[in-house]
Amino acid sequence: MHIVRYRRADDATPRVGVRTDGVVRSLPVASVAALLGARLADIQALTSEPGDVVDDARLLAPVDGATEVWAAGVTYLRSREARMEESSEADIYGRVYDAARPELFFKSAAWRVVVDGEPVAIRADSGLDVPEPELALVVNRFGEIAGYLVSNDMSSRSIEGENPLYLPQAKVYAGACALSAGIRPAWEVDGSDLPVAVRVTRDGVAVWTGTTSTARLKRPFADLVDYLFKADNFPAGAVLSTGTGLAPALDFTLREGDVVTITIDEVGELTNPVVVGREHFEFLRP
Incomplete structure (x- = not known):
């Protein structure tokens, strides 16, 4: 399983889902940034019960909002x-x-x-x-x-x-x-x-x-x-x-x-x- 950001062809709004075996399913969360505001146990619980299949998902960069990328x-x-x-x-x-x-x-x-x-x-x-x-x-x-x-x-x-x-x-x-x-x-x-x-x-x-x-x-x-x-x-x-x-x-x-x-x-x-x-x-x- 992978947690993904995606956009549908008929909707310009980025959304969050999980992708398993090539199939994307929606998650009830507004952004990856919001997801990362939660405790690990809550993230695991939320992603374990995805919603509907998204047939036309275009995958986006997996970060958004105020999330920063750092490096060592x-x-x-x-x-x-x-x-x-x-x-x-x-x-x-x-x-x-x-x-x-x-x-x-x-x-x-x-x-x-x-x-x-x-x-x-x-x-x-x-x-x-x-x-x-x-x-x-x-x-x-x-x-x-x-x-x-x-x-x-x-x-x-x-x-x-x-x-x-x-x-x-x-x-x-x-x-x-x-x-x-x-x-x-x-x-x-x-x-x-x-x-x-x-x-x-x-x-x-x-x-x-x-x-x-x-x-x-x-x-x-x-x-x-x-x-x-x-x-x-x-x-x-x-x-x-x-x-x-x-x-x-x-x-x-x-x-x-x-x-x-x-x-x-x-x-x-x-x-x-x-x-x-x-x-x-x-x-x-x-």
């Missing part, structure tokens, strides 16, 4: 190595990997998120760009992990590598955050050892592939969530992308026209074509 960095050894390879301040990444406090940063407002099938972007002023395949935690307002998503935390390695203080520009821009369409409930999946795979194709040929597992994540999920909630309130819940364990060598960069596919077993798949520039995302509106 340098949580896998491979990420530490990649950041140190690209950076003029390599020691910073070695220190944060071993520190008690994780690196956390804001990634996207809900309305800026793209979903499966929609484009992701590379910046026109960046020369080295990569996808970052990640498992994302869907957390309710009480800090309980309600589910999981596939995340692509698009990144400009050249901009961040030039100066770590440029990280917001390397990470936060139009088309930089993609999430899979359905939230896999946490009560159905053990997230501690999920295979993660990425494939980038160019003119139909795979030019970069990689695999890892969430078992290689250095920091427990609960630790990342605890730090996110230490000094802020999330009344509509939050999505927290847990960092990547996959990074290509420095001689690889994405190009316009590439297609990125990320798969996380038991969670879902996310496929997005690559474009350059913000003009491709004028369809996104708050």
Whole structure:
């Protein structure tokens, strides 16, 4: 089962439902943000009794309202190595990997998120760009992990590598955050050892592939969530992308026209074509 946002062909209003074996059924809740305002037990109870079948549902990004997307960095050894390879301040990444406090940063407002099938972007002023395949935690307002998503935390390695203080520009821009369409409930999946795979194709040929597992994540999920909630309130819940364990060598960069596919077993798949520039995302509106 996946919790989804959808829109019917004859109704412009986004709605919430559950999708099982390709069939979408409605839920009596106004938004995903409202759902994440509830306790985990209440979310589980509500989604266990869906309503009518929706025949013409178009799946939307799985976040809305005031829900924010955040991300963690340098949580896998491979990420530490990649950041140190690209950076003029390599020691910073070695220190944060071993520190008690994780690196956390804001990634996207809900309305800026793209979903499966929609484009992701590379910046026109960046020369080295990569996808970052990640498992994302869907957390309710009480800090309980309600589910999981596939995340692509698009990144400009050249901009961040030039100066770590440029990280917001390397990470936060139009088309930089993609999430899979359905939230896999946490009560159905053990997230501690999920295979993660990425494939980038160019003119139909795979030019970069990689695999890892969430078992290689250095920091427990609960630790990342605890730090996110230490000094802020999330009344509509939050999505927290847990960092990547996959990074290509420095001689690889994405190009316009590439297609990125990320798969996380038991969670879902996310496929997005690559474009350059913000003009491709004028369809996104708050």
